[in-house]
Amino acid sequence: MxxxxxxxxxxxxxxxxxxTIVQEGIDSFEELQEITGVATGxxxxxLRALDVFNSYLAEKV
Ligand code: FES
Structure with missing residues (x-):
């Protein structure tokens, strides 16, 4: 990819x-923001970040 x-x-x-989702086992976008800083500027x-986050979690289920 x-x-x-x-x-x-x-x-x-x-x-x-x-x-980050895999390693930290996170399940909320806020947590992802805290760890990576994504979408905090x-x-x-x-929207793009949420899309990546949601698509990954959706595929995992
Ligand atoms: S906060 Fe991500 S591009 Fe500005």
């Missing part, structure tokens, strides 16, 4: 988001 930069402000990629990436 090609890595995509999701959050420009904090340099967070989709791969990093998924790795300008907020413009929030």
């Amino acid at each position: 090609e890595e995509r930069l999701i959050c420009i402000c904090n340099g967070v990629t989709d791969k990093e988001i998924i790795e 300008c907020g413009r990436c929030k």
Whole structure:
């Protein structure tokens, strides 16, 4: 899978988001934000970040 930069402000990629979900066992977007900083700057990436987060969790079930 090609890595995509999701959050420009904090340099967070989709791969990093998924790795964080797996490693930290997180289940809320807020927790993901605390750990990675994704969508805590300008907020413009929030929808993309949520999409990565929700798609991953949806596929896992
Ligand atoms: S691009 Fe993610 S907070 Fe600005």
